Amino acid sequence: MSIYEHIQGNKIKTVFIMVFFTLFTTMLAYLLGKSLGYGTSWVGIALVFTGVTSIASYYYSDKIVLSISGAREADRSKDFDLYTVTENIAIAAGLPKPKVYLIDDSAPNAFATGRDPFHAVVCVTTGLVKKLNRRELEGVISHEISHIANFDIRLMAIVTVLVGMIALLSDWFTRSLWWKRDTDRERISAAVMIISLILVFISPLIATLIQLAVSRRREFLADASGALLTRNPQSLASALDKISKDREVLEAATNATAHLYIINPFKEKKFSAWFASLFNTHPPIEERIRILKEM
């Protein structure tokens, strides 16, 4: 699959996911409203809520993610290497320089976000800047800028916000079930109750699986196109090696933002093999390093 097909695919997926999530959330809201006995006005509110959030997520995704992560903007003279390396890789990719942000955390990691190459952000931790040399930093930034060039960022940022929304809705529901009086509960029909209960339990799962499915193969592609930008796959390989051997856990990452980072910020969380592979936001790092070294 060529880069251009991948970009096209990403754009189509973005529209598809936005529509799907809106429908899914509306249905969820409807069933929740029914089972709680709130009626159609509740569904209307949910509809407006999802609509507004979808549109807002498109325009403000970068700001939302940055504020969740507590990042500050990088300064050219203070963060000279980071800033100039980003400038340079953007030149190599023929893109405008993305904004550069720093998270104050000693665990080395990085991500890119935004809605298109003209509104893009690259964000790294202070630990990454400290632990990598200039060439390795180039490798990591080229991976991130490839995410921007491939329109992965738009897809990822939208998925992040929408997944968060579904989690919020089902959380909301579980809480209100807890506080309902028994007399209210009797009025709710059993069937609706069961369906919505099932939905509540599977919806975070569905959301998570979508999030994972869109995230894995992309990483290989970003590695490859990043190496094409620096003409130096070794530098990214050695950066990945260093990052993966680092034992610190990134505190700024949450479940909602994990898939954005260059490597899984939670490090080793061991499930049984197939289950773990289902839930991995990233392909195994050894495999990524091996492929880079073979380039």
Add this chain to the structure above:
Amino acid sequence: MLIGLLLVLGLIVLYIWSVYNNLIALKVRVKEAWSQIDVQLNRRADLIPNLVKTVKSYAKHEKELFENVTKARSSLLSAATPVEKAKAEGELQKVLKSLFAVAENYPQLRASETYLQLQKELSDTEDKVSFARQFYNQIVSDFNAKIQMFPQMIIAQQMKLTPAEFFKTVEESRKKVTVDL
């Protein structure tokens, strides 16, 4: 019959129109990529007077070296075509290398804040030049391939488009000579 003929004619016109626009867009991209190299080369040229001044204040006797640097700088600024620029760029890189080598003999200079800053800026600009060159060459090879492929080449010929020059480093052009032998 007539309608069929008109339809075919219309399709041909549509095809020529889209190829024409495509080629023009590519030509503009080549020019843009070239200006990016130019920006970086000028940025480097701007850093040099400061560097010379700083080194001079510690190493006064290296007159010839300073002259060479200044000469290489002005020939880079006056070069017009990609081939000329590449040659001048290679020269400048060579004399800068010897300037830095000389600077190594002056510990005070090596420790000076301005010198370190300039060295950092210069090596960054060198990276920028090489990435801009890489991008430019990629665009040029796209463009050159497009205007030589059938059937666009017929339209490209009518538009008087000629293959764009690559921006090669001095080492690359040298390598090519040895291959030719």
